[in-house]
Amino acid sequence: DVKVTQSSRYLVKRTGEKVFLECVQDMDHENMFWYRQDPGLGLRLIYFSYDVKMKEKGDIPEGYSVSREKKERFSLILESASTNQTSMYLCASSQPQELNQPQHFGDGTRLSIL
Amino acid sequence: QKEVEQNSGPLSVPEGAIASLNCTYSDRVSQSFFWYRQYSGKSPELIMSIYSNGDKEDGRFTAQLNKASQYVSLLIRDSQPSDSATYLCAVGRRGNNRLAFGKGNQVVVIP
Numbered sequence: 093d094v095k096v097t098q099s100s101r102y103l104v105k106r107t108g109e110k111v112f113l114e115c116v117q118d119m120d121h122e123n124m125f126w127y128r129q130d131p132g133l134g135l136r137l138i139y140f141s142y143d144v145k146m147k148e149k150g151d152i153p154e155g156y157s158v159s160r161e162k163k164e165r166f167s168l169i170l171e172s173a174s175t176n177q178t179s180m181y182l183c184a185s186s187q188p189q190e191l192n193q194p195q196h197f198g199d200g201t202r203l204s205i206l
Numbered sequence: 207q208k209e210v211e212q213n214s215g216p217l218s219v220p221e222g223a224i225a226s227l228n229c230t231y232s233d234r235v236s237q238s239f240f241w242y243r244q245y246s247g248k249s250p251e252l253i254m255s256i257y258s259n260g261d262k263e264d265g266r267f268t269a270q271l272n273k274a275s276q277y278v279s280l281l282i283r284d285s286q287p288s289d290s291a292t293y294l295c296a297v298g299r300r301g302n303n304r305l306a307f308g309k310g311n312q313v314v315v316i317p
Contacts, residue, residue: 123303134309135250135294142303150304182249189303192238192257194296197249 094119096198098183104204111170113201115183123186124166125195126150126158128179135182141166142188173205209233210297212308220316225282227311229295232276238298239271239278243291244310250294254280285315 099114117124125140127150137150139158147158155177159167166185170177181201187193211230219225227241238257242250256262256269256278268281278297282289295308 125304132309135307137304140303186303186305189238189298189305190300192298192300194238194240194252194255194298195305196252197242200249202247 094121094185094196096183096185096196098181098198098201100201101199102202102204104206105170105173106206107173107175109170109173109205111173111203111205113168113170113181113183113203115166115168115185115198116164117166117185117196118164119185119196120163121185121196122163122188123195124160125184125186126156126166126168127182127184128152128177129182129200130179138168175205177203178205179203209306210295210308212295212311214311216312216314218314218316219285221285221287223285225285225289225313225315227280227282227293227295227313228277229279229297229308230277231295231297231306233297233299233306234273234276235299236273236276236297237300239269240296240298240305241267241269241278241280242294242296244294245291282313285313287315287317289313290315 141160183198184195186195241254254269292310296305
């Protein structure tokens with residue numbers, strides 16, 4: 093079974109802090125993704141990575157950055173946290189889409205910015 | 207037009223009945239189709255994948271794909287209270303590493 097592990101289930105930070113969310117997958121997947129999910133807005137893609145050190149912006153990259161130094165690990169960084177970044181953050185991984193494989197999600201991190 | 211649409215509002219079904227969920231997509235070159243189940247406060251969990259026209263059955267779940275009409279559906283037979291969740295439709299294209307997700311349909315199974 094694919095295992096995607098997010099470092100924290102719940103996290104509380106203060107406005108202006110730099111926040112790191114970590115994600116590790118154990119299936120040697122090329123692709124990794126960061127989403128946020130808010131009521132009524134569905135899943136929104138923040139960034140994704142298709143290889144080590146490679147990244148692409150998703151639909152809502154503003155205020156976020158990412159890092160992928162190793163294939164199994166994909167980090168999401170909130171450079172200066174703001175209250176509107178309070179959300180559920182979901183990491184996912186997959187094989188390349190030409191293989192028609194689904195994405196597998198971690199348990200999520202519920203982040204509150206005070 | 208949204209890439210993936212799940213238009214139905216919350217669906218309430220009595221226990222033991224069939225729940226039917228529909229999803230339409232806009233990109234004709236879509237090739238892979240997935241249904242995820244998401245319990246409240248939890249992350250999405252893959253329950254079905256379908257790639258070819260027709261039906262695919264897995265236990266009490268049946269996915270139906272019609273590429274000509276650009277829709278994919280999910281049937282849940284003999285619905286159980288444990289099926290109460292939000293169901294997300296996701297669509298993929300060859301060569302595009304992203305999936306397009308619908309906003310989901312909530313299903314409530316009434317004992």
